[in-house]
Amino acid sequence: MLKSIRIDKWLWAVRVFKTRTMAGDACKSGKVKIDEIQVKASREVKVGDIISIHQGPITKTVRVTQVIKNRVSAKLAVNAMEDLTPPEEYERLKLMNELNYERRDRGIGRPTKKDQRIISKLKNKL
Numbered sequence: 001m002l003k004s005i006r007i008d009k010w011l012w013a014v015r016v017f018k019t020r021t022m023a024g025d026a027c028k029s030g031k032v033k034i035d036e037i038q039v040k041a042s043r044e045v046k047v048g049d050i051i052s053i054h055q056g057p058i059t060k061t062v063r064v065t066q067v068i069k070n071r072v073s074a075k076l077a078v079n080a081m082e083d084l085t086p087p088e089e090y091e092r093l094k095l096m097n098e099l100n101y102e103r104r105d106r107g108i109g110r111p112t113k114k115d116q117r118i119i120s121k122l123k124n125k126l
Helices: 007-013 020-028 073-080 087-099 113-124
Strands: 005-007 032-036 044-048 050-055 060-063 082-083
Touching: 005 007, 007 020, 007 044, 007 050, 007 073, 020 032, 020 050, 060 087, 073 082
Parallel strands: none
Antiparallel strands: 005 044, 032 050, 050 060, 060 082
16 A cells, blocks of 8 residues: 655546646646645655645645555546535636636537627627
């Protein structure tokens, strides 16, 4: 049983990031914090560490419950971490998607010039 592992590898293994490179880049750019301290990709994580990950408009907070070194399925990945993100973060993300969301049905083609003008007017009013 592992006691600790690199944070970039753990974030990739539990499917927070799609690739290990993306996890490493997030660490380099200061988007990953352990106990409110920015960390490098080589930082070791242990069971019980609380990690904050700034992803787009929200900041996810997770607690490490299991140290794994290989990427696992999404169903097993949930067992390796406990989501501590406040529900307000998810509500804010949902609200942002509703306010500035363009939805076009698949297969109807590109918007016409008239459609583009309407979309532009709507976006400028928000």
